[in-house]
Amino acid sequence: RTDPNTGLPMLSETAILRDAKSLSEVSYRAENTTKTRYLYRIVGTKEHAHAEDWMLGRLHQLKAECDRLGKLRGGLECEVVRQVGSGSHRFDMMGRRVDKLYTNVTNLIFRLSNGTPSGKEHALLVNAHLDSTLPSPGAADDALPSAIMLDCIRVLIQTLGWSPASAIIFLWNNAEESLQDGSHLFSTQGEMGGTARAVLNLEAAGVSGPELLFQATSEEMIEAYSHVPRPYGTVLANDIFSSGIILSDTDFRQFQEYRNLTGLDIAIVGGSYLYHTRRDIVANIHPGVTQHMAENVLALLKYLSSPASPIPRLSTFSPPQTTYFTLFGTYFLSWPFSVAQQLHNALLVLSLALAYSSAPVGISIVEYFHGSIYTLAAILGAATGANVVAGFMAYVAKRKMSWFAREWYAAALYVGPAMFGQHRSGLFHRSAASEVVSFTSVHLFFVSLAVGLQYAGVGSSAIGFLWGLSSFLALCYYVAPARRDSEGLPLVSYLIAQIIPASLGGETAAVLLEIFVPLTGRTGDEAPSEHIVASIVAISVFLVVPHAISFSWRLSRRFLRRVLAILGAISILIIIVFATGCIAIFDELHPRRLFILHSEDLLSGERSLHVSVADSAPGVLGLVSDIADRFGATGMPDPRAVAMDEWNVDWDVLYPFSQFLTPFKIPLPTARRSAGSDQHDNGDDAIATLRVFAEMDQYDAFNGKRELHLVIEHPGIIWPVIAFDAHILSWNLNSTPPPDYARHHIKEASFYGVNKWQISFVLNVTSGGVHPPPLPIQFQGIQEKGMWPGKILERDAARGAMDLFEQIDGWLQHRDDGVVYDAMMLGCITGAVEI
Structure with missing residues (x-):
């Protein structure tokens, strides 16, 4: 110290x-x-x-x-x-x-x-x-x-x-x-x-x-x-x-x-x-x-x-x-947008002059237009190649998220197809002139991108500038000794052009994969996670080796076809490895994250198990079916996915993040005791229950308004939430209610021991009757003593849920499917009331 x-x-x-x-x-x-x-x-x-x-x-x-x-x-x-x-x-x-x-x-x-x-x-x-x-x-x-x-x-x-x-x-x-x-x-x-x-x-x-x-x-x-x-x-x-x-x-x-x-x-x-x-x-x-x-x-x-x-x-x-x-984690480099704009504009002007001076004899501006088209075609080709494989993995092989265990797995799977798609355009041109035009077109693409993004106020435009600066120096080397012979660009020009893309581009690609692979892998089953990751890899390929398409035009058509055949064969082998499950999706560092809620209805005593995952990897149906067979009520049909929308109250404690989940509902054997009777009073442990009632209810039939003062009591329950459909004209919250009839989710959090909160609002009632129509309110909360494994030493306070969680947890750890599981298990109280 x-x-x-x-x-x-x-x-x-x-x-x-x-x-x-x-x-x-x-x-x-x-x-x-x-x-x-x-x-x-x-x-x-x-x-x-x-x-x-x-x-x-x-x-x-x-x-x-x-x-x-x-x-x-x-x-x-x-x-x-x-x-x-x-x-x-x-x-x-x-x-x-x-x-x-x-x-x-x-x-x-x-x-x-x-x-x-x-x-x-x-x-x-x-x-x-x-x-x-x-x-x-x-x-x-x-x-x-x-x-x-x-x-x-x-x-x-x-x-x-x-x-x-x-x-x-x-x-x-x-x-x-x-x-x-x-x-x-x-x-x-x-x-x-x-x-x-x-x-x-x-x-x-x-x-x-x-x-x-x-x-x-x-x-x-x-x-x-x-x-x-x-x-x-x-x-x-x-x-x-x-x-x-x-x-x-x-x-x-x-x-x-x-x-x-x-x-x-x-x-x-x-x-x-x-x-x-x-x-x-x-x-x-x-x-x-x-x-x-x-x-x-x-x-x-x-x-x-x-x-x-x-x-x-x-x-x-x-x-x-x-x-x-940041450079090497030590140097912090910065410059104002005004300077950046001047640098970008200057580089664009110099690049256009250099493009004119480096143009091989007989090349017109039309050729540069064609070169720009082929540059875009190369980018689209890389994206297409990677996304075709993504579609195969997702919808044919049924092997989504095969890259999740390691960020670089995504590169291993999609770099080959991206490069294959990128180099396909190289088959159209083989002359030295096309090589120089292509190289210059890629250079102009980056410089133009830098200028455009900088005018839009996007600081990341510096990437286009730095990439363009690297290729600008490469073209200067080509022009200075008047190297405009039939051999095209010298290899040294490619080395110069690759200095910044290979270093900063490689680091940028690594950062993108480190950020997006975990986050994209945790999206729901409907999210296009496979295509998002494939597109990121395709973009990264172009950022790291932007002039590979130009270099490929140095090769003969026959040799390039051989290269593409070898690249395609290697890609197919890698795809087979990932598609057949030879590589585990989940491991100790990247377990499959499950969400399991034990829900008990306070009115009916009905108990159910709600299971979901936050990813689109295969095996969900088999896992849910096994849980239903082992822990669910007997004689029930196979579990099916439940629609996840704003009206699915089973997951309201996790709303709005629940919208990314793919939920399943498994009925449990009926409780032998009434709701709440399996709770034990251990000193300061309150019986877990949740009650919603109106402390004040006034109805103005003439103006079609109903004023309610609701009280929510929740001893032993945390994070309670109420949900209902209504047109609220005003309320005592520090926000303006939606202007029309809408679904409302009102969530509450409080310090330990606080078991009551209130809310007042005025409803627009259009029935015109003597009495207002009832307002259905659904509610849910988490048992403070019902979280596994955090409350393992206080399990008696939520015995029914915690006993089941212990069984599920032990079963998951020994399930013979090669998957490591990390289950978030919560005991919940749910119910509904009409006010």
Whole structure:
């Protein structure tokens, strides 16, 4: 913790991992051995409340040390605040609307300042969420950034002579995984939120690193990121994330929407554990990942709290107008859009002049037009070749996601077909003239793309510029010695042209596959995952070897046909390997993720098992049939897929993410006890139940309006949700209801022990009768003691569901199908009522 040479405090990876471990697991003695129990910090659970108590204790320890050091040297003040609040907000994702309520949700805040009013007027906000996802220990997501923030505080307050010119607000928000309730609370309530001028949002999307800059939303914050010792971020990642292509979201949204804060959205990437909830544990965090993020965060804290910081000026900020790249994880290269536009325009003018001077004798502008057509044909040929194979894998071989276990499997499967399709166009031209024209056409394609995208304000246009710059230098080498002979372009020109595509293009392709293979693999069965991955590989082939089509024209037609025949034969062999199942789709690092809900209807006592997967890989029907045969009610027909839409209430606890699932419903044997009677009162354990009723109901028949005040009681239940169809004219939520008759999903999250919430609204009733028609309301919630394996030591509180989950879990681990499973199993209460 202290540098032995300088005596100054330094970051400690050991201390950070120890704190992350304290948040996500605990050791206990059982059967004369030491075992590990993973802590699932899900909002509304006892474990989450304990985690908050632990964190609050750590913050008070740091405050005590800060107070002691502040008295000795001055210029340092630390404050600890536990924020508690209730509220509501609208949350849209994947084209679906959810209205969120939260009750007594908490945040933990540590403000570090110089103790003066002016020093607290403008602050940097640093955020991580304390809760974990359903159901996960959350060692990386987000205990690791939470622990990094703790160690950064220690280093700052122990550094002699350091005092922040601008305050730093460290926020551990809660209920991020229940759709960002804690960050909404901080953004809309309390005084400290009003002093924040910029935000560093720290997340985790993997365990192997490095930490990637996902979003930078102003010129000032891009410049601030240039001060980190280990930069890893490109404008391409920023453009991809900002476009909404990646179906992911962070607290960054709330700080932007409700406080208009600029900032940096930073996340640990790499590895696949995050996509498998039960494997997000400390043991899987790779060495060095912690240090990488911690050093960058500390550098940002020091710069953004210094007198040179832009924080006091960020009440208004400049939108991003900078192109930036990281080189070798050490150098951060950036230049403004204005410079980029000039460079791109200049390169286009020089390229046109060079194309004219390098044109072989007798070549006209029409030839260049043909060359451009063949360049596009090569790109389309690569995409066609890869997608034909994708169609075969998906619909003929029935082997979707055969590439999921390793990102490079996708390249192994689709690079050959993409190159085959790309080189098919080379059969049309074999002369040296065509080679030069083709090479020049590819060059002009990249340069023109750079100019067009830059005018559109897309920072990633730099890729076209850098690729075009490489081929421009190659053409200069061709022209300088007047090499316009029958042999075409010299080989050195190809080597020059490949320097940037082979290096940056290879890295870009790897990043694209690392991002999209896990995410695309986790989409639903109806999603075109196979074609998305195939298209990414085809694009990557063109980015890495853009001039391969030009080089192929040096070959004779006969030789090129032989090359294509060999390439086709190799591709067919690889396709056979993937199509016949010789390569496992799932393994320990990439298990098949199952979603299993044990649902019990409070009114009828009917029990059912709902099974789904978040991927389109084969084997779903066989798995579901085996589960039904082994655990379902006897004498029932074979399970069939259930329509997944907004009216499928079986999965409302996961709405709107449930829209990507392919669900099956399996009836279970009828419960021998009435609903809720298998719950046990173990001290503070409430009987799990859920009740919806109207505390106030007024009907205005003349105006066709009905005013309702609903009460939802849910002892022992977390994340309750109600769903109904109605035309709501007004309500007491902090959002405007849909203007017409619509489906409504209203979800709630609350702190442990809070078992009641309310909502009021006015309905438009068109029946015209003396009495209003009844309003059917469906409801669902998760048993706080019914999550496997997080509640394995408290199973008696949800005995029926947990006993079944234990059997299913053991059966999955020993199922002889060569698949590794990671099942998220939740005990749910469901029902319906007419108001």
